[in-house]
Amino acid sequence: MGLHNELPSGATPLDANELDGLIPIHLVNRRQLNELEQQNQKVAPVDRIVIGFHHQLVAIHPFPNSNGRQARLITDVLIQQLGEPLFCWGGRSPLIEPTKLRSEYIEALRFADRGNLEPLWTFARQG
Numbered sequence: 001m002g003l004h005n006e007l008p009s010g011a012t013p014l015d016a017n018e019l020d021g022l023i024p025i026h027l028v029n030r031r032q033l034n035e036l037e038q039q040n041q042k043v044a045p046v047d048r049i050v051i052g053f054h055h056q057l058v059a060i061h062p063f064p065n066s067n068g069r070q071a072r073l074i075t076d077v078l079i080q081q082l083g084e085p086l087f088c089w090g091g092r093s094p095l096i097e098p099t100k101l102r103s104e105y106i107e108a109l110r111f112a113d114r115g116n117l118e119p120l121w122t123f124a125r126q127g
Contacts, residue, residue, distance in 0.1 A: 002114050046110070050079050051121045055097075055112040068095060068105070087124035 011029040027033050056072035072095075076086050089095065095102045108119040 030057060046079075046082055046084050047121055047125070050084075051112075051117050051124060053078060054124070055109065055117065055120060058109055059113070080116070088126065090123050090126055099101055 001028050011031045054075040090101045107122040111119040
């Protein structure tokens with residue numbers, strides 16, 4: 001890959017075996033991988049699993065409409081079954097109308113697409 005030509009000083013490139021199957025495909029070196037792991041450690045372990053589950057449900061996108069609503073509902077059921085407090089999803093707005101809050105939710109999902117779950121977790125837990 002030609003991407004390693006732009007590595008910061010001291011950064012060790014990830015080899016082909018390490019890159020194979022790595023979900024955040026934008027990572028090219030260990031420093032980026034370490035930073036991402038540090039970001040994800042701020043999220044509580046159960047929340048990390050449940051938020052990752054939510055992100056994957058949205059990513060599957062099985063319906064032409066209402067994927068986010070279905071994913072939030074199922075995620076709420078899961079977190080409740082695990083004995084944790086429900087997420088407030090930015091204040092319990094249905095997130096249906098094109099509002100600033102919905103834009104924040106979609107942006108948090110985009111961060112999750114790139115491997116960073118913290119903005120989605122923060123959005124889900126903010127009230």
